[in-house]
Amino acid sequence: MSKPQSITLHINDEDHDVRVQTQQTLLSVLRDQLYLTGTKLGCNQGVCGACTVLRDGVPTRACLTLAVDSTTFAITTIEGIVPADDLLPIQQAFIDAAAPQCGFCMSGMVLVAKSLLESNPHPTREEIREALSGNLCRCTGYTKIIEAIELMSTRSA
Amino acid sequence: MRYCCPTSIEEAVAILNTDEDARCLAGGATLVAMLNAELLSPSTLVSLRAIADLDGIRHTDSGITIGAMTRHAVVANDQRLNNGLTVVRLAAQEIGHPAIRAVGTIGGAIAHADPSADYPTALLAANAEVEVIGSSGARTVPAGDFFQDYFTTALAHGEMITSIHLANADPGTVSSYFKVARSDGDFAITSMAFCGNFDGSTCTAARVAVGGCASTPLNVTAVDKMLIGAELGSDQVTMAAQALADACDPIDDVRGSADYRRLLVKRLLPRVLQRAIDQGSN
Numbered sequence: 001m002s003k004p005q006s007i008t009l010h011i012n013d014e015d016h017d018v019r020v021q022t023q024q025t026l027l028s029v030l031r032d033q034l035y036l037t038g039t040k041l042g043c044n045q046g047v048c049g050a051c052t053v054l055r056d057g058v059p060t061r062a063c064l065t066l067a068v069d070s071t072t073f074a075i076t077t078i079e080g081i082v083p084a085d086d087l088l089p090i091q092q093a094f095i096d097a098a099a100p101q102c103g104f105c106m107s108g109m110v111l112v113a114k115s116l117l118e119s120n121p122h123p124t125r126e127e128i129r130e131a132l133s134g135n136l137c138r139c140t141g142y143t144k145i146i147e148a149i150e151l152m153s154t155r156s157a
Numbered sequence: 158m159r160y161c162c163p164t165s166i167e168e169a170v171a172i173l174n175t176d177e178d179a180r181c182l183a184g185g186a187t188l189v190a191m192l193n194a195e196l197l198s199p200s201t202l203v204s205l206r207a208i209a210d211l212d213g214i215r216h217t218d219s220g221i222t223i224g225a226m227t228r229h230a231v232v233a234n235d236q237r238l239n240n241g242l243t244v245v246r247l248a249a250q251e252i253g254h255p256a257i258r259a260v261g262t263i264g265g266a267i268a269h270a271d272p273s274a275d276y277p278t279a280l281l282a283a284n285a286e287v288e289v290i291g292s293s294g295a296r297t298v299p300a301g302d303f304f305q306d307y308f309t310t311a312l313a314h315g316e317m318i319t320s321i322h323l324a325n326a327d328p329g330t331v332s333s334y335f336k337v338a339r340s341d342g343d344f345a346i347t348s349m350a351f352c353g354n355f356d357g358s359t360c361t362a363a364r365v366a367v368g369g370c371a372s373t374p375l376n377v378t379a380v381d382k383m384l385i386g387a388e389l390g391s392d393q394v395t396m397a398a399q400a401l402a403d404a405c406d407p408i409d410d411v412r413g414s415a416d417y418r419r420l421l422v423k424r425l426l427p428r429v430l431q432r433a434i435d436q437g438s439n
Contacts, residue, residue, distance in 0.1 A: 002158050002159060005160065021158065022158040022159060022160040022202055023158050023192050023198075025189065025193065044190075044193045044194075045190045045193065045194065046186060046189075046190050046253075046256075046257060049256065052256060055259075055260075058259045059255065059256045059259065060256055060259060060260055061186075061256055061257070061260070063189070063190075063193065064185050064186055064189045064190060064260065065185060065189065065260070066160075066182070066185060066189060066202070068160045068204075069160075069162075069182065069185065069204050069206060072206075112256075130254075130255065131255060133254040133255070133341055133342055134253065134254030134255060134256045134257065134342065
């Protein structure tokens, strides 16, 4: 084990000084050192999308991102987009469409949905499917998640 | 494990040459997954993210040069990659899913040299040249020589990839890519890339590459020759497809059996040719 290094990460509009190993992922720092546990550890191989965060606004895998290599980016986790004691319109749309089931994939799904709708407020079903293609849900079969994003799209008309 | 973030190619090469066990870190899509799985534990990671010279797509008189750190999403959306070079753009569009294409790089993908990955097969069909640099200077390696075995490239110790050069194709050249995978974004069971020319539905020039069916992507000169003068749907194409399948050396794995892969090779050749003709008529 090498000596930990001191770095500053820009997470949810705040600077966080942390000491990390080179091989430590951003996911590990978020969950184990900063206790931002809304970002989930699933496969740790970049396949499942449960660890999705926004890196300069773009959905990215926290498990495939080394913390030491992330110092120049603005990182946004699910905690960073949700207002205190309130819901985002996109979260309300997920609830209204009954999209969440066990909830494990939801942080990633909501961040991907938010990013998609910001760049494309009225996506086609195919565009929604493409945006969600990197996020696995083992409960719902995806239909209600797609419907939630379509619902949000109609509400922002 | 040490971490370095050099700002120039020279500095990166110097680190690679002082530390035998150092590895370049590009987008991390593959390397960090391998670190997480404890398949790899280099002494030093040389992050290439701060080297501006490695990023982006440049037009030159002789063709198009793609910097090693260019993200898949950038290649997937670059409409200058058309006609004979469309195959490279189509391959980039097939890699993983949006979150992977946002970080993964062409240099990282080909350094990994997975014969089931999308870029190696497309770059072999496009006859791309890989530009590498080491302590004794830069050199250019044709794609056909770059991929040497499973996960093994022509990179010597202390060398790194700087860019991929795609020469201008002859006028009228068309290209296409076709992948069969278990699910969208997965590695290929079998993939096929084509660059060439047609007169109507008759092939007048061909360069075919197959992925996922040997230790490297495969180009068979004899098959390319068999396709010249072949009309789509003719026995000549069927015979070329059979010869291509015979030249493959696939393995049985979780994605498919060797026999299934050979079957796919025979089925994919006519489809990849048709797709190229369709592209030319658009």
